Amino acid sequence: MAQEFDLAKFSEFKLRVNVNTSIENAYRAWASSSGVTSWFLRATYKDQQGKLRSGDELAQEGDEYALAFTTNPEVIICSGKVLKANGRDLFSFSFSKGCPVTISIYQEQDETIIQLIESHLPTDEETIRKHFIGDTKGWIFYLTNLKSVLEGGLDLRNKNAALKSVITQ
Amino acid sequence: MPETFNFTGEITPPVYNDHFLFAEHLQRPYECPECPSNIGLLTAAGGSCDYFVNGAKHRLDRDQVFFISRGSTLAVRNRTKDVYPALLFFHSRLPDLVMFSLQYGGEVLLEKPFDTLPYDFSYLERTHADAGIFTTILQLIDLGAGSGSFAALQADMAIRRLFEDLVQKNQEAYKHSQNIQALKASTRLEIFKRISTAKDWMEAHYQDGPTLEAIAAIASMNSQHFLRMFKQVYSITPHQYLIDCKLKKARQLIENNDLTINDICQAIGFESAFSFSVLFKKRFGMPPSHFRKT
Structure with missing residues (x-):
């Protein structure tokens, strides 16, 4: 008997990665622009008065952020708001289609777990195809790179601006 | 390439629930009959492509883009091969949303309905020599065929920026046009x-x-x-x-x-x-x- 296709399952996804680092380091990797730039995209955070935060300064709830490729900093590929930032282990921001991405950091089996949940995604066919599938693929690479950078310092991102369409970009 | 741009066969412009990019390197002559169009950009990623907008022929080459307004008719007739037409149509709701948010800001957008505002985008309807827009369309073709991380996100952002820029130009054009002393x-x-x-x-x-x-x-x-x-x-x-x-x-x-x-x-x-x-x-x-x- 054919199973009914449950669209609700496509409204959010959860990804977890274990990283050999402290909770504090993992939090900085998300909440500071220098941290985000080291493993993800070139990031800037601005406070609610529009003032640019310095590289190591932690972003606060209500901040605005912008992301660009490190190989092409002129082109902003995503911008949004910091929705939650508790300064320790919980950080949330608006992302694809304005939907929230929530990062929780906690200990499990003596290891630090970074958990990412992208939620409230619309469940129309186009959003599922472009954002549920596309964002899952994107986050899997970047969370792997986060683990690599925090554990050993090896940055897996493509650094050749002329090279297009590779999963490391 | 599509058989026709008006999928339902109705006389009103088609509704796009997302952005649509049609692009193909044609190895044979291609014709699409005259159909109503939504707001979009027409270009030739390679060769010279002949588009007919409201019956008038527009031959487009590299670095040229034609901004087509909704309600105009569009036909494509290329009798030679080795032509690379590229047509980008915007999400049908996007033009009004962008125009409205530029005019009233995000806060008002939540309170005010925009359904009653039929913005006219025809002030830009002509061929533009714009290498920047042309390059963005080429990048979108690459993104669509590529395997980069967050490709959809990048494409959405590029289209949104492209459209905001066009809407602002349309607004400026509208303001200039109001200087013309004509009754109609x-x-x-x-x-x-x-x-x-x-x-x-x-x-x-x-x-x-x-x-x-x-x-x-x-x-x-x-x-x-x-x-x-x-x-x-x-x-x-x-x-x-x-x-x-x-x-x-x-x-x-x-x-x-x-x-x-x-x-x-x-x-x-x-x-x-x-x-x-x-x-x-x-x-x-x-x-x-x-x-x-x-």
Whole structure:
């Protein structure tokens, strides 16, 4: 008997990665622009008065952020708001289609777990195809790179601006 | 490429629930019959592509894009092979949403309904020589076929930025068109389209020193009528606009080259370096030397 296709399952996804680092380091990797730039995209955070935060300064709830490729900093590929930032282990921001991405950091089996949940995604066919599938693929690479950078310092991102369409970009 | 752009066979423009990019390197002749269109950009990623908008033929080459407004009819007829048409249609709701948010800001957007605001996007409906937009469309073709992380996110952002830029240009064009003293809106729009087509042509040919008659011919107008209308729309004469084009080019050359001021004067068609310097300072508030990179 054919199973009914449950669209609700496509409204959010959860990804977890274990990283050999402290909770504090993992939090900085998300909440500071220098941290985000080291493993993800070139990031800037601005406070609610529009003032640019310095590289190591932690972003606060209500901040605005912008992301660009490190190989092409002129082109902003995503911008949004910091929705939650508790300064320790919980950080949330608006992302694809304005939907929230929530990062929780906690200990499990003596290891630090970074958990990412992208939620409230619309469940129309186009959003599922472009954002549920596309964002899952994107986050899997970047969370792997986060683990690599925090554990050993090896940055897996493509650094050749002329090279297009590779999963490391 | 699609069989037709109007999937449902209705006479109203098609509704796109997302952005649509049609692009194909054609190895055989291709024809799409005349259909209603939504708002989009037409271009040729390779070769020369013939588009027919409201029955008029527009041949597009590299670096040229045609902005088509909703409700216009579109046909594609390419009788030769090795042509690469690319057509980007925007999400049907996006134009109104962007226009409304630019006009009223995000806060009002939540409270005010926008369904009753049928914005007119026809002020930009013509061929634009715009290498920036052309390159963005090529990048979108790459993104669609590629495997980069967050490709959809990047594409959405690029399209949104592209469209915001177009909407702002449309708003500026609308404001300029309102300077035309004509009773009927359709007359105003037609005059504006002719004048702006001639203005685009001047930007591409200012170095050749075109005469008023030659420019007026592009607008299909009598030269005195064209002069009057141009001044009404842009508050300067065509001659002043040609000088402005030259000065802008001169500034670009000064900023990016080591050419002497005399060489630049010659390159852009100024006979006197003195009069060039006077006009330059008047236009940009600083002498040419100020813009030279150290």
